[in-house]
Amino acid sequence: MTERTLVLVKPDGVQRLLVGRILARYEERGLRIVGLKLVQVDRDLAERHYAVHREKPFFAGLVEFITSAPLVALALEGPDAVAVVRTMNGATRPNQADPGTIRGDLALVTSQNLVHASDSPETAQFELDLWFRPEELVGYTREIDRWVLAPEGA
Numbered sequence: 001m002t003e004r005t006l007v008l009v010k011p012d013g014v015q016r017l018l019v020g021r022i023l024a025r026y027e028e029r030g031l032r033i034v035g036l037k038l039v040q041v042d043r044d045l046a047e048r049h050y051a052v053h054r055e056k057p058f059f060a061g062l063v064e065f066i067t068s069a070p071l072v073a074l075a076l077e078g079p080d081a082v083a084v085v086r087t088m089n090g091a092t093r094p095n096q097a098d099p100g101t102i103r104g105d106l107a108l109v110t111s112q113n114l115v116h117a118s119d120s121p122e123t124a125q126f127e128l129d130l131w132f133r134p135e136e137l138v139g140y141t142r143e144i145d146r147w148v149l150a151p152e153g154a
């Protein structure tokens with residue numbers, strides 16, 4: 001089923017000049033970019049985004065990190081986009097991430113694991129609403145869609 005999901009290329013990705021390479025992975029997979037922006041995150045947005053982690057010991061450090069420098073927020077669309085992007089990102093702990101994943105290839109530590117992605121379709125809806133205004137998400141088709149998005153069974 002076609003889904004949308006939220007991805008953050010976190011401050012470590014921007015500072016390490018990896019934005020282009022990370023975006024290219026999602027594009028090359030065939031996912032469609034339907035929203036994209038650079039954001040200097042404030043504390044309020046950071047705390048709302050990571051609200052489920054509020055009680056965790058690493059919460060304060062996480063908010064500090066995510067607000068420390070700009071990040072890139074993007075909305076991706078495609079078949080089973082939520083699960084596909086989670087698989088592409090790899091395990092949260094880079095020392096458990098498979099080679100070939102973004103974290104498995106490019107990251108070493110959990111607190112600087114380069115990317116965030118929604119973990120379920122419900123979370124994706126919440127996070128897309130948090131990061132993008134409705135008019136910032138653009139629906140469109142691409143010439144290549146008939147080569148990467150053929151309907152199942154076609």
Ligand code: CMP
Binds near residue numbers: 111113115
């Ligand atoms: P993310 O997918 O952005 O969602 C929550 C983030 O918390 C996670 O990636 C990690 O960057 C971070 N995180 C999870 N566990 C720890 C930890 N033990 N120490 C520091 N950061 C953590």
